[in-house]
Amino acid sequence: MLQNKIWNQNTIKNGNKTLVLETIMNHSPISRASIADKTGLNKGTVSSQVSELLDEDLIYEQGPGKSSGGRKPVILLFNEVAGYSIGIDIGVNYIFGILTDLKGNICQEKSLTFNKLSFDEIKEKLFEIVDCLITSAPSSTYGIVGIGIGVPGATNKNGKVLLAPNLGWQNIDLKTIVENRYDCPVIIENEANAGAYGEKKFGTGVDDIIYVSIGVGIGVGLILNGDLYQGNDGFSGEMGHMTIQADGKTCRCGNDGCWELYASEQALINKADQFGLEMADENDILQEMVGMAEDGDQEAINLFKTIGDYMGVGLINIINSFNPQQVIIGNRITAAKKWVEQPLLEKVNKNALWFQQNHLEINFSELSGYTTALGVAAFSTENFFKIYKER
Structure with missing residues (x-):
């Protein structure tokens, strides 16, 4: 039953058609004449490709547009619900x-x-x-x-x-x-x-972004010069496992002193018994601790501040390495922004190389969990x- 709703890879094979489609996607609403101007294709070619795209339901027509003299042009739009x-x-x-x-x-x-x-x-x-x-x-x-x-x-x-x-x-x-x-x-x-990539496409849009995802672990995504950097085999960004404590705790990856042990939800989970949360589901510990901090529990607030400080330690290494325009912090740790942000910023301001900070923004994701x-x-x-x- 589900298969009827899945694409069967019926596609087009014409390069000009792809060019026309991309122009409509990026510039709609747009007329056929404007497509010809932007692509350099002649009007006859544009018209024939538009006809095929209409038949394939990837674009649609929407009434006449404004005229600069003569007949009003028919406006074309990308059909995002195709x-x-x-x-x-x-x-x-x-x-x-x-x-x-x-x-x-x-x-x-x-x-x-x-x-x-x-x-x-x-x-x-x-x-x-x-x-x-x-x-x-x-x-x-x-x-x-x-x-x-x-x-x-x-x-x-x-x-x-x-x-x-x-x-x-x-x-x-x-x-x-x-x-x-x-x-x-x-x-x-x-x-x-x-x-x-989600931040690049739907959020900030700048060309040099370091996205730091902090939940139970830490992952880092790199947008460098506008492109996602994946490394030679696709393994870039495993910075949650960079060593920040030489004789630190043993991580699940097998190494000692990994960043995520000190700057993620793991730091809360490891302290759960001190807050009477040893029997709580790991999913709930962050929210429980946020609730305690909101109620003024100073020990919970101090723990979040310590996590923020460790977040800053890792960010210093990343900032000094990649000189980004923007660092964006996302995932579940954003629920604790109120307490982790200030110590994080103080650590970076104090210890990151001064010239790395000249045009740097550090923000928490506005896309929330999406x-x-x-x-x-x-x-x-x-x-x-x-x-x-x-x-």
């Missing part, structure tokens, strides 16, 4: 999914939390989320054009999760597993990389148009 993309953010203790149209507008969302489940158990919860989103998708020409999944771990360019230590995953071919169930294109990406899901949904939509262009 298909839908699914974006999934898998966290250490949650799954969050969204359904977007081809412009990235969120049409539906679904989430659930869990605690210390096996891969097979998480896989079934993932399928539950995806099934729900597919079922909720409105009828459209192309249906579900792809599924993007962000994972808190190292993923290679073939969609394999090599290591997600906080989930206990190793060498999981998640792409194949999901494609076999849904028979549509699937993209697997590190959740921080996806978050960085950043990663929006990023992987956008990857899937762009993959649809890439295949569309190549066929």
Whole structure:
């Protein structure tokens, strides 16, 4: 039943048509004459390509526009509801999914939390989320054009999760597993990389962004000179596992003194018993601690301040290494912004090289918990148009 709502890769094969489509996507509402001006194609070519795109339901006409003399031009717009993309953010203790149209507008969302489940158990919860989103998708020409999944771990360019230590995953071919169930294109990406792209596309839009995703772990996504930097094999951004304490605690990755042990929710979880929360679900500890801090509990406030200070320690290394325009902090730690922000900024201001700070902004994400899901949904939509262009 679900397969009827999934794109079957019917695509176009004409380069001029792709150029016309991209021009309409980027500049709509637009007339045929304006398309010809922007692309350099002759009006006859534009007209024939527009006719095919109308037949394929990727664009539509909307009444006459303003005339500078003579007949009023017919205005063309991109049909963003010709298909839908699914974006999934898998966290250490949650799954969050969204359904977007081809412009990235969120049409539906679904989430659930869990605690210390096996891969097979998480896989079934993932399928539950995806099934729900597919079922909720409105009828459209192309249906579900792809599924993007962000994972808190190292993923290679073939969609394999090599290591997600906080989930206990190793060498999981998640792409194949999901494609076999849904028979549509699937993209697997590190959740921080996806978050960085989500911020670039739907948030700040600047060309040099460091996105720091802080939940139970820490991941870092790098937008450098306007492009997502993935490294030689796709493993960039594992900065939650840089050593900031030479003789520190042992991390789940096997190393000692990793940044995420001191600057993420793990620091709260490790102190839970001191606050009478030793029996609490790990999902609830952050919110419980936020509640205590809001009520004026000085020990909770001090713990958040310590976490903020450690967040600053890691950021100094990142800032001095990459000289970004903007650092954006996202994921669940944003709930504690009130207490972590000031010590973080003080640490950076005091210890980052002064010339690195001249044009630097440090912000908390305004996309809330949507950043990663929006990023992987956008990857899937762009993959649809890439295949569309190549066929």
